[in-house]
Amino acid sequence: MKIAVFGTGSVGQTIASKLVSLGYDVMIGTRDVKEAKSRTAADMYGNPGFGKWLESNSKVKLGTFNEAGSFGDLFINATSGGSSVKVFKSVKSDDMKNKILIDIANPLDFSKGMPPSLIPSLSNTHSLGEEIQKEFPGTKVVKTLNTMWCGLMVNPGMIGGGDHVNYLCGNDSDAKEKVKEILRKFGWKDENLLDLGDITNSRGSESVLPIWLRVWGATGTGAFNFKIVK
């Protein structure tokens, strides 16, 4: 299967690497290919610049958002939440139709200090997952993986034997089943995948970020996740 990963940040890189290792054909989509390749300096967390990363991940293709849209049978949104809709508007509308779009992004608002809050128009009574679904009604949006550090997304067994929760939501049951197949390949066990229901439940999973960020601040590690104890 051909998968297009939108976004060149650490989430996009981590997901793309994992998908390639699983045998998928992967293209990362970006706004400006030349500019993305020129980024070689490490980011604030010490991750290599995207250009450096791409050199050592040579199986990953790189294209514009529009090219990635034509390439992929399935899309993964790893862009910043505030720009996600704009990104997918730069894909040809025919290429958006009937595709599964796994939305990992969060509508973080860094304009009001740290830790970030949520973008007001995409929080509480709305969400990024819903906004993408509303803008692209022919696309099958599945929200998942957005509630944890990217290292855990593709390697849940790194902590607690992999026994911690990953939420899914979306309007299309078949799409959620197909996404679960990929999540299982990432290492997720069925008993830790919690289907919350339709895409309005993105309001719930995106609201994990404000507490996630504070637990990160209080504990000093991002390599944690929440487990539901019953």
Added chain:
Amino acid sequence: MKIAVFGTGSVGQTIASKLVSLGYDVMIGTRDVKEAKSRTAADMYGNPGFGKWLESNSKVKLGTFNEAGSFGDLFINATSGGSSVKVFKSVKSDDMKNKILIDIANPLDFSKGMPPSLIPSLSNTHSLGEEIQKEFPGTKVVKTLNTMWCGLMVNPGMIGGGDHVNYLCGNDSDAKEKVKEILRKFGWKDENLLDLGDITNSRGSESVLPIWLRVWGATGTGAFNFKIVK
């Protein structure tokens, strides 16, 4: 120690019962004592009406909010989040000074359908915990216990050996230590009490509600809590 519990709902009842069993002298504060006593019909969840509950919890005193404010050395806010500030404004201002106020309430907004959202002015870049602290600067507000079903607040050992998280936050370190003493008596272990920092962190713990409500909906039980897996 004399403790005033504000609010006659299931949270107030559960906390008051537990405090009495621990030997505390407890008064529940309510808007209208006569009206509260007259409530005998069960609520939508099958809990007995407050009047019935009071008959079988005869050690609990009942007074107006103002009387409860004069009575208590320590306050517990178990009112609905949208009315909490108004409730504490009906306490004499001298009685608010230097008291510890344990804020268990959540700013839930039921006006936009179920599950409830958060009151816009008390969410994202603000919170109920902060609003109470701002309105009553002489009071020591400690936010805690608001992220779970009330049965677990006073009996964490009911699930998972008690190993799940309870957040605290507030500006006064001594107040947080005194609140921890009560939480230990409820059954909380120190390693499961996570101090997030100052009262602005209420933005984090109150934002647990949107995901809590959806996990409740998806799993069919409120007797769950989140554990931090590292």
